[in-house]
Amino acid sequence: MARVFVTGSADGLGLAVARTLSDEGHEVVVHARSRERLEAVAALLERGAAAVVGDLSDPDQTRAVAEQVNELGPMDAVIHNAGVYSGALVLPVNVVAPYLLTALIRRPARLVYLSSGMHQGGRPDLRGRDWTGRRVTASYSDSKLFVTALAAAVARRWPEVCSNAVDPGWVPTKMGGPGAPDDLRLGHLTQEWLATGDDPRARTSGGYWHHQELLDPHPAVRDEQF
Structure with a gap:
């Protein structure tokens, strides 16, 4: 077990x-994000899950989250799932936080980054971005392009780690809305499979996955200079 x-x-x-x-x-x-939000995972905590707390829009709190994780001991896998859809916090939460946590958490065997099919509409241009969250300089699509590229970069730089990006589809969550047409179970199956699965395909790296199938990402994802 992992x-x-x-x-x-x-x-x-x-x-x-x-x-x-x-x-x-x-x-x-x-x-x-906060201690008050732990109420939502009370059932998991009662079953033995551990918890860490911190607002990923704040770099200092993100660093504190990494410290809390490291205090618990090495992880077998990290799933970078947290995200916001719009506003000035898109870059801090969707891109900066996964970057900081990747750099600061003791290196696991597997890393999974939540992307989106909308990353295909992202702009492969880093000029003029405000990474602090003080003003809006990027869209959700931009942020998902950036984090998909991050997953590919980690796969190249850390060959001993399986690093992959996942498009979960448009699923009926708070972010996706109740009318989202995709299957919620399929929306999280691939993350679990990549994090813990014994299938040889789940032990590969550098992929962009949708429902356990490899897809071609935006060309910028494979551009090492980008």
Whole structure:
């Protein structure tokens, strides 16, 4: 059984992933933005899950989250699930936080980054971006292009780690809305599979996945200079 840290696991896909992994007997470390939000994962905590707390829009709190994770011991996998859809915090939460956590958490065997099919509409241009969250300089699509490129870069730089990006589809979560047409179970199956699966395909690296199938990402993802 694996020890897996899931960011943004107080609701949506992150909570679904944490519940499924716990049901399967894995050791889960959940994450909430604040102590008040831990109420959403109370059932998981009662079953033995560990918890870390910190607002991923704040770099100092993100560093503190990494410290809390490292204090718990090495992780087998980290699923970078937390994200926001719009506003000035898109870059801090969707890109800067996964970058900082990747750099600061003791290196696991597997890394999974939540992308989106919308990354195909992202702009491969880093000029003029405000990474602090003080003003809007990037769209959700831009942020998902950046984090997909991050997953590919980690795969190249750390060949001993399986690093992959996942498009979960448009699923009925708080972010996706109740009318989202895709299957919620399929929306988190691939993350779990890449984090803990024994399938040889789940032990590969550098992929962009949708429902356990490899897809071609935006060309910039394979551009090492970008």
